[in-house]
Amino acid sequence: MSSEARAPARSYLFAPGGSEKLLERVFAAGSDAVVLDLEDAVPEGEKDLARRLVAERVAGRAGLRGPEVHVRVNAPDSPRVQEDIAAAVHPGLGAIRLPKAEEPALVQAVSRWIAQAEERRGLAAGSVRLDLTIETARGVARARELAACDPRVGRLVFGQADFLADVGAEAGPEGLETLYARSEVVIAARAAGLLAPLAGAHARLRDPEGLRRTAQAARRLGFGGMSAIHPEQVPVIHEVFTPTAAEAERAQELLRAYEEAIAAGFGAARLPDGRFVDRPIAERARRTVLLFAREQEERA
């Protein structure tokens, strides 16, 4: 999986699958990943056209540098999802994004359809990742099963706006209304050994401060990135989900203290400033240092 070779994507910028112009522009907006959308952003009458455009676009990216390429297909219980997958899977595709994940059995069916498409295209089995959007009460209630139901599942995404609507809730100023659901998604992802999950898009445009607060709260909770619905959101997302040089330095201090402790035969250490470090804390520090280094390198 590409997630092994490079830092996990922090930003996922959406483009409507039916718009030739936006399908081109989206690649130049600087996001770590793009999501070419065959679902909500495509009118009923244009689904076939969009599938053709998306298929061309994905195939055309094979071997190129640039953002990871993902395709959002229609919901797993829709009659379209199989055709969407057949159109999307090409060399160059990083992942299928599946909305409204609720039933592990349907996720497994989607994974088999991806496997068939991989085979037809001569791709290695398992080369296309499957990312699941949890955006309903049923999805949250089964998040742990969904995260663990198929080895292809790589990342969970929390779809906040649809979740709120599904349970009849509204977000208050501090987001307490989704704290349970967001925490559950983080724990389900981690318990299954997946990448840190993604937060859903900040729905309000031209609101960098609101976006920054939302992204910071998501990062503190254990999310690793965020969807974007406009290029203007990408820099703010990167700012929040990239460790700063100071954070990397502090993580490096923890790592150093931990490695000295291990060399001395201990399993944990306390730094002069009072910070404590054991194996899990050292591993998080190592991820921070790595993420910082990779970002430096990729931006170079």
Add this chain to the structure above:
Amino acid sequence: MSSEARAPARSYLFAPGGSEKLLERVFAAGSDAVVLDLEDAVPEGEKDLARRLVAERVAGRAGLRGPEVHVRVNAPDSPRVQEDIAAAVHPGLGAIRLPKAEEPALVQAVSRWIAQAEERRGLAAGSVRLDLTIETARGVARARELAACDPRVGRLVFGQADFLADVGAEAGPEGLETLYARSEVVIAARAAGLLAPLAGAHARLRDPEGLRRTAQAARRLGFGGMSAIHPEQVPVIHEVFTPTAAEAERAQELLRAYEEAIAAGFGAARLPDGRFVDRPIAERARRTVLLFAREQEERA
């Protein structure tokens, strides 16, 4: 179920089953539902008297306009619950309220006893709803199973005071101590397709501001109504759980935008003011518009 024919009740006003006077007055206090109590409010020695009074009262309401009639029976593991059900089920009864729901098997047993009583009274099978109060750690831990264990289950209620006592907790100023439990109840109810759940009563009397804040937090989280222990609480509960004209208007705008998007073949729309609407959001808006319209009509 009556919940199909009219808007789901927002307020549930309790009356002690042993008090002839209060059993009469409670119907005139303006609540959407009344709960005639055979449990805590009835002393041991008066359980038989209370059953007779409640039975008469329920039977006497058949066919009348006015609040839905519910009866709270004793806990499912009490030897009294079967007799309570036998006394409560009459034409005119909307629902049995079961306290301390913890074990799906006991809930199913209660549902069978209700079915037997329905048959004896010549009521259609399933006409009496079963509402479950979740008010212990075990109840929260099994909330999803409880919500889905029997088709008669219609609404969950979160009993905050007893839950806090059961786990040895106390509510702080923001209610964070019950956020997990309240969120779980909302998700369990929605995942099982039940009505929006009810918040437990605000225990402090003559505290309209505290009641309003509690009710607003509950509504934001996805609750659809609240218990009341005094008639003075009913207007505040209605104020909070009824959409305002402005909210109904905003919901109407979302619906209009969504319907135009669908007509144009899209699955979602963004309004000029930046709001986004897809199917789940449109469905919530439709519930808001409907609720507003019904309340207008019922108040007319």
Add this chain to the structure above:
Amino acid sequence: MSSEARAPARSYLFAPGGSEKLLERVFAAGSDAVVLDLEDAVPEGEKDLARRLVAERVAGRAGLRGPEVHVRVNAPDSPRVQEDIAAAVHPGLGAIRLPKAEEPALVQAVSRWIAQAEERRGLAAGSVRLDLTIETARGVARARELAACDPRVGRLVFGQADFLADVGAEAGPEGLETLYARSEVVIAARAAGLLAPLAGAHARLRDPEGLRRTAQAARRLGFGGMSAIHPEQVPVIHEVFTPTAAEAERAQELLRAYEEAIAAGFGAARLPDGRFVDRPIAERARRTVLLFAREQEERA
């Protein structure tokens, strides 16, 4: 179990198993329990030495007054845990503390090893309690199973620092990032009928105000005590987790009102100041009164 005979411990002070000096001093610091550590605080090369020191120390405490004696062993999947248990179990041992609890099957294996050690030492079966630290996403995800998987399990502990590191989270000012996990641990413990769980240590030293806030939040949520990594933390922990005379008095009022209500045949009561009391609330009040009385007595 000792928890029946005396008030459940509020403070658990750690001492490194390899330090003869600290293993002696820790008993005099005034904590309700001490935890002699064979895990993180002991370097690899000193594990055998530490086992000998801890074994002597535990055996030497048999029959003495003073804090409960607990031993933290290495993680359940480590090759050392069996030897750790064999060394730790002696008359005088209150409990084995197991870190990184994730798999019920491993917890059951640990419990069997304790049973074998009890038999070898001529201890009554089940006399050594098993306390589980939940400190990973997998541990939180299986907390309910872990709490209920073996009758020897007596108390859960939430390891906040490692949990945050495991899910890649950081604690914000209000601790919202662990609210789900902490709530789950409280509910899992209570649903399984265990003692109120323990909060992990406050990692920052010389920070009595931060410690007090953390401990107060833990207590409000339903925790019954806290780990300590320095003797200076013990008095603050005791202050927070001991009912005050005023709290005991208020609890006594509730109990009195409840008992009068029961005597009059009622199941619940409302006090003149508006407070409501039913059985679960009375039981919590009874625990408060008992805890206050026992503390008074033990301090006498």
